[in-house]
Amino acid sequence: MDLLTDLFSHHGLVAVAAAVLLHQLGAPLPSTPLLLLLLGAESATRDGFAFRAFVAITAAAMVANALWFWAGRRVLSALCVVSISPDTCVRQNELSFARRGVLTLLIAKFVPGLSMLAPPLAGALGMPAGRFLSWNLLGSAAWAGAGLLAGRVFHAQIDALLRGLSQLGGAALALGVAVVAGYLAWRLWHRARVRRELNRFERLEPADVAALQRQGCQVVFVDVRGGPPASRIPGARHLDLGALGDAALAGWPVEAEFVTYCACPNDVSAARAAQWLKARGYQARVLRGGVDAWVQAGLALEPA
Structure with a gap:
């Protein structure tokens, strides 16, 4: 935990901006909500840090989303390939745009799965680039601001948690790995069970x-x-x-x-x-x- 604290003290903005960029490009990194909360807690004790963090996170998300937007329909099906039913995955997100229009871009980052699919879907459906960038900027800013604000509000609790984990030393890392491994194992088991049920259907x-x-x-x-x-x-x-x-x-x-x-x-x-x-x-x-x-x-x- 001392290493994590030192990382955020010296390289927090770069580390989180890189994590957000990779996360929005599709890498399974815990950039939300953990890293945003940690940055928010850090901003409570450093003047001007919150604004710099806000700009760095928003810019990183915008870069990744713009790349997906211009990729458009060519990659939409590829993004859904991990779904048990890829064609349904695409259709559900098309309907989200049909019902909510550009408001989808405002809420996308708060909805698991939709965050990855909204930018290429907007490109595939022919949304003008200027309109996409404007609404996606608002959505990215709202997402970054919400995470930083939550971290700032609960900075005392986050600091106490980090101190407690620091006292646990290596056990804290082992516990974190076990939790992540358990969650992934449950997801894989659930996916396999659903697929077996569907494959057995008459x-x-x-x-x-x-x-x-x-x-x-x-x-x-x-x-x-x-x-x-x-x-x-x-x-x-x-x-x-x-x-x-x-x-x-x-x-x-x-x-x-x-x-x-x-x-x-x-x-x-x-x-x-x-x-x-x-x-x-x-x-x-x-x-x-x-x-x-x-x-x-x-x-x-x-x-x-």
């Missing part, structure tokens, strides 16, 4: 679905691909996974056999939709291989 081959239709079963296809598709399986209904709600099911026949499909790895988004439908009393299964498997089986599509 699936039908295209030929099986066609056989059900020939037998006279009322089969309703549910297209969960993001955005309006150019073509679809005949008669398919669209379900937006980014805006699920019971109102979307108005008029859907409860007695029908619903078959969800997507164009995503392992049919994950389709399994999510089928799981959601079953929870609401509908019979739902997944089309294995999605729309691509339907076409490869020689079955027809229709214009959407």
Whole structure:
């Protein structure tokens, strides 16, 4: 802890600005809220330090966000690839912009996940650069100011915590590593459990679905691909996974056999939709291989 205190006394601004820059570029660094709180506590005892810290943090965030903004749509899907359902990840953030517009840039840094996705999404949706920079500056400033203010208000408690950790010596470091490792292990376990549940969801081959239709079963296809598709399986209904709600099911026949499909790895988004439908009393299964498997089986599509 003495090393940490010395770091903030001599190189605090550079260290935190670098951490914020790397964090906003995507590195899993604890720049928020820990480092902002520590800088805020430091500013309580040094005149003029708070303003310099505020400028350094805001500037670092702006540089990283500007790079993501100009990268735009080319990297948006790559940022969502760590999600269990990447296409849903993109769609949910598109809807956030549709509902809130530029206000999304004001709150983005306070919302885990949205902070990384908002700048490239703004670029992908064609937001003018000047407008993006202005609103992102306000959002970055609000985020930096909130962290520094919290650190300044609670500087006495933060100082007491640092002194206590300093007395623990190496045990404090071991405890911190154990907490981080435990959290990461829990996240990985949770992710693996959800993926297993979705992969086990009942699936039908295209030929099986066609056989059900020939037998006279009322089969309703549910297209969960993001955005309006150019073509679809005949008669398919669209379900937006980014805006699920019971109102979307108005008029859907409860007695029908619903078959969800997507164009995503392992049919994950389709399994999510089928799981959601079953929870609401509908019979739902997944089309294995999605729309691509339907076409490869020689079955027809229709214009959407």
